[in-house]
Amino acid sequence: MEIRTERLLLRPARSSDVDGMHAIFSDPEAMAHWSTAPHEDRGQTEAWINLMLDAQAAGPTLDFIIERDGEAIGKVGFWRPPELGYILRRDHWGQGLASEALAAVIRAAFTGGGLEEIHAEVDPNNLASVRLLEKHGFERTGFAPRTLEINGVWFDSLYFVLKRDRDPALKSAGV
Structure with a gap:
């Protein structure tokens, strides 16, 4: 499945996405809040893309590469539904693209x-x-300290949920 928005194409991963995604996954600032340390080599990113490809081969997913002007600039979707994840290349921050x-x-x-x-x-x-x-109607449901350890540093977590019947976009569209 592909989804087109005003400026983006959300599409399944391709093996040719490795270099574009490695630009993100090797950037310490872009990865500062991701669940793993920055990728040290292209092989790590290739393995990550292969996991997306394997999931896609098993059946339809809602896990997408974000493409803009023919270039992979991020990822959005559900690796393990209903858990949402997203990341965007740093030079595309602040433009409303993640939203x-x-x-x-x-x-x-x-x-x-x-x-x-x-x-x-x-x-x-x-x-x-x-x-x-x-902004998208998610509500905070909890907090937990020290939930993730990356390279000896512990991170806390905030938890959010968006229920279908509370989604402001669906309500305004009458869905």
Whole structure:
């Protein structure tokens, strides 16, 4: 499945996405709030793309590469539904692209993806992500300290949920 938005194409992963995604996954700033350390070599990113390809081969997914102007600039979707994840190349931050991609994936998940709720786990220090989720109607459901350890550093987690019947975009569309 592919989803087109005003500026983006959300599409299944391709083996040719390795270099584009490695630009993100090797960037310490882009990876500051991701669930793993930055990738040290292209092989790590290739293995990550292969996991996406394997999942796609097993059946339709709601896990997408974000493409803009023919270039892979991020990822959005559900690796393990209903858990939502997203990441965007740093030079595309601050342009509303993550919000655009997120809105499209939420709508797909609720209108054809069979989900009744979407969950997200966020580092409390990732204020941009917290604001993004809240903008899309996600509600905080909890906090837990020291949930993830990366290279000897512990991170806390904020938990969010968006229930289908509370999605502001679906309500305004009458869905």
